[in-house]
Amino acid sequence: MTAKAEPHTRAFTIAHEVRKRIRLRSQRLFDPALDLKYLEALVESLPGVESSRTNKWGSSIVIEYDGNRTNRDRILNLLENIPVDAYMPDGMKADPISLPTVVAQGAAAALTPFMPPQAAAPTSWLMGLPTMLEGLHSLLYDGVKVEVLDASAVAFSLLRRDYFTANAIVAMLGLGSAMENWTEKKSNDLLKNLLRPQVEMVWVERDAQEKQVNFTDLMVGDLVICGSGELVPVDGVVVDGDAALNQSSITGESLPVHVSTGDDVLSGAVVEDGRIKISANNVGNETSMARIGRFLENSLRTQSTSQKKSDELADKLVPVTFALGLGLFAMTHDVTRAASVLTVDYSCAIKLASPVAVKTGMHTAGHCGVLLKGAQALDNLAHIDTIVFDKTGTLTKGNLTVADVLPHGTMHPNELLALAAGAEEHYSHPVARAVVAEAKAQNLQLPPISQVDFIVAHGVSAHVEGEHILVGSRHFLEDDEGVDCSGAEAQGRALRAQGKSLLYVARSGHLAGIITLRDELRPEASETLAMLKKRGIHKIVMLTGDHKDTAQSIAADLGCIDEVHWELNPEDKAVLIKELQENGHILAFAGDGVNDAPALVSADVGICMPGGADLARETAQVVLLENDLRILAVARDVATQTQRILKRTFQAAVGINSAVLLAATAGTLSPVASAFLHNASTLGILGYAAAAGRKIPVSAQQLDSTATFHKA
Structure with a gap:
């Protein structure tokens, strides 16, 4: 049955409507700055919308959708509140001929x-x-x-x-x-097509029954059921069950996060184990997963x-x-x-x-595992002659593990490890997580800690049963805190030559021991660097916060590294990028951490790994969608x-x-x-x-x- 036109004072008036089709009129469609194709893309990204078509001279837009009342309200709301980015003063284009x-x-x-x-x-x-x-x-x-x-x-x-x-x-x-x-x-x-959700069918609980529905049929308030191995399709709150979620695609955190009733979850996370029921707060293009679609x-x-x-x-x-x-x-x-x-x-x-x-090249890149945020990213990727890699999480797997626990004096290795883990337990840093994980794997009892201070890019200061404990780099202990580490000079040099990172532990002003950590190289890293060299990349640079000996050892293992910079603070990376650009290099920077964001923005092309932190993914122009560094060479091939x-x-x-x-x-x-x-x-x-x-x-x-x- 045809509905009568709805008289109201809104910018868009309903001229004609049947159950799954609505035609609206508005003088806004005559605005030469309004990008009608972009407006169609926005409407088509709404849940339940199958197609949209604008007619400028008829001042109308026709939308085919699933007939759902909530989705209809979303359509009307979007049209009444057209976002600013849909207006482009220089985007005026002739209407296509029918x-x-x-x-x-x-x-x-x-x-x-x-x-x-x-x-x-x-x-x-x-x-x-x-x-x-x-x-x-x-x-x-x-x-x-x-x-x-x-x-x-x-x-x-x-x-x-x-x-x-x-x-x-x-x-x-x-x-x-x-x-x-x-x-x-x-x-x-x-x-x-790359805007389409990564899931097509989802399980929901409606009327006390579990049923499978199309992703586009999801509504706010639906109870969405996610089991092991499934992608979370909505933003919402867990109302039943518990699970281990892999949120690396959202936060960059590689370790699974346990969620249970009352916890918030974001779309894009993957259920590694367990089963949860989520009350949907955001669906469709309102979810966190839809941000890539906007790019x-x-x-x-x-x-x-x-x-x-x-x-x-x-x-x-x-x-x-x-x-x-x-x-x-x-x-x-x-x-x-x-x-x-x-x-x-x-x-x-x-x-x-x-x-x-x-556009076809960008689509091809997407199917090869590379998201390019705009034509300029594709253009720049074809012209770069230098690539700067942040070592951790890019050339390496980013999963630090404890290799050696080496006490100085009479302390037992387990006592040294427990002492360091206790101080580091509440510090959200890869080194700290590695030490705490090793202590838990050894079933060690961690001592009670008080007065903990975290010194960014240096280490941790804490008190254990009245004793002052320091955990961090040699520079932190020796230069900042006055702890004599000269007795471990030769030992440290030998360990760094093996490509290990060193964590020094001091108790009451004296060196208590050294804990070594190893970050395993990506198995495809060396091959990737060789592939890039063959594709016209003249200079490959590696940046790291590691000691000189460790950095040089890793660079030697990788091969094809032309320049290495060590013991860098986060702010040093962007400065180095600027220096290389001033010397005439067109360069890309590849990283994955929050502290890589300034360098990603400064580079001609910012490249983020698939498990990169959310901020890194936002600021990068190129995001690798597959956990294989060789795809970077493929991206270069698509660009050229x-x-x-x-x-x-x-x-x-x-x-x-x-x-x-x-x-x-x-x-x-x-x-x-x-x-x-x-x-x-x-x-x-x-x-x-x-x-x-x-x-x-x-x-x-x-x-x-x-x-x-x-x-x-």
């Missing part, structure tokens, strides 16, 4: 030779009027652009009463525009430096074509030849192939492949259109033939950009046997 219009234009052009002059003239002028008005608007506000060329070619043909040529040009322009919009939409849809939505609108340069060059070639056409007419007074020249331009193929190639496609499409556009332009100038092509060849070549170049961009690099295919990739 298929019925293209068919009508083609039919009119085909029938023109059979029409009497009394019918052909008004029909042709009506068909050509929108093209000429668009050209006039462009000339007045934007200068000589491709629209001016099209308008001039149509106007010349109409003035000389060559109605078939005029209508044929309009029809081919319409067909070309429709095909170009279709190609670009397909490339956008490829990226939008991709923004990537549909951004241009890289390479794209902008190509567009600028294409725009500069339009006046050349225009001047050639007018000059030819002035010299020959041949309107046909001038019209033939004016139907050819370079900018269509160059401007349209570029975003198609870039995209640059190669852009270069080839540019060369093809210039070459083919120059040949057509030359033939048109010589008078061997009619305006219809010239327009046909121009539009056909544009579509061919777009097809190549889309097809070539979807090609999975050989490096990804080779890794497919050892790494789990998303299939394209």
